[in-house]
Amino acid sequence: MRAAAAAGRFALQRCGACGRAQYPPRAFCTACLSDNVEWEVLAFAPGTLLARCRLHHSNALRFRPALPLDLGLVRLDAGPVAVCFLAGVPAIGAGVTVRARLDVAGHPVLDAAA
């Protein structure tokens, strides 16, 4: 997921045995427990915005200059739900596009935009 995010692509886990997509990544399929989980590398993932919040407080110093931060809970069309940074103000229930990148700490993160 990290390598894909470095290239601006979203690597979503999908079970090679039953086809179930899952997020966050894990070592085996949540549905059938097969360890034959594969990475589906996408330019972006379509989804629907379920809920949003605006963070005014962070427990880590590195985020404080960026406050307030808008976060969203997105139901990916592929099935799983992902916490994402929100760009702009997509409406609840609206379609969004989820893209991956590496943050300044080198961690893969997701951005959702209308």
Added chain:
Amino acid sequence: MARGYDDIVVVVPTTEPYVRRSEHGAAWFIARVLGAMLRRSGLAKDAIDGLCLSSLTLAPDTAVAFTQHAGLSPRFLEWLPMGGASGVVALRRAARAVQAGDAEIVACIAGDTANATSFTDLIENFSSFSRDAVYPYGAGGPNASFALITDAYMRGFGATRADFGRLCVAQRANARRNPLALLREPLTLEAYLAARPIAEPLHLFDCVMPCAGAEGFLVMRRARAEALGLRGVRLLGAIERHNAYADDPVQMRGGWAIDREALWAQAGVAPDAINLVQVYDDYPVIAFMQLEDLGFCGKGGAAAFVRDRDLTVAGDFPVNTGGGQLSAGQAGAAGGYLGLVEAVRQLAGEAAGRAVPDARHALVSGFGMINYDRGLCTAACVLAAP
């Protein structure tokens, strides 16, 4: 139906007073409660042959290490890292152990410390999913997760900030009668609504204050309690469930909704027999869900339910009679014991200054562990006065 709990009772509800910060480690707080329970019960330490322990800040130690720290040699030992569900689950485990003869007297304790970095350390490595897929999004911790859940709930059911505020204000009124609560200054609905935003839609008074402290109780047979001269509060029923409704896209209900019929059937009473309710209240929205999912009102009906009732100890539906975590503070895993210890005090006639009149039955509910986007552990029990 699961077998009942016969004559199992809970005695010596005990709190090590909460403090905002402490130089003591979690084991110190746990040992303080253990010592106080021994003094109150008149039991020798060797009489404790079972232990259920919960703590979020005892690492690298667990319940195993604590036995050596405290010189205990139990034949029944549980380490329950279940956060807000720890208290009810500990009671459930302890009751079955005593019933089965695996232990005679089980000490159930949760305790945590708090210092400048304990809370932020906890959030950063709370779980692998939250480390990978929540923490990098601003390190908001549980505030961020519950802000999303609260937003979905408000939109889904039309609940307003003022609805949540009524619960918070009533709990603060209860806390003003509880010398153990850390937050006892008056709170009005106007002040609640005017508070600064933390993680919108959550504002200051929707969020618990992390602190240090510990809670505990002893579980034994009623005959043993009577021989010790202790008034034992009876356990009528108990449920737990983990990772319920995994396919719900947002948490709008918890495992209580699956198991409530089993709970009321095992307890042999209906919701209208309950004189006081202790719901887990790290955020008001989850308190609302417990009222709904345990059958006090319909799904989405908690806002109207709360609007129509007086939730103070003198009211027609007393909730979180000691002030709850929102006013008492959240001492880590002890937050998962707070409501249970308070309910036992109420039913045993030990809630001086805030006693619910003629309290016969109490419901206690627990909720714990935001592993990723929702809390995974739910539990509840029904208790009866001696």
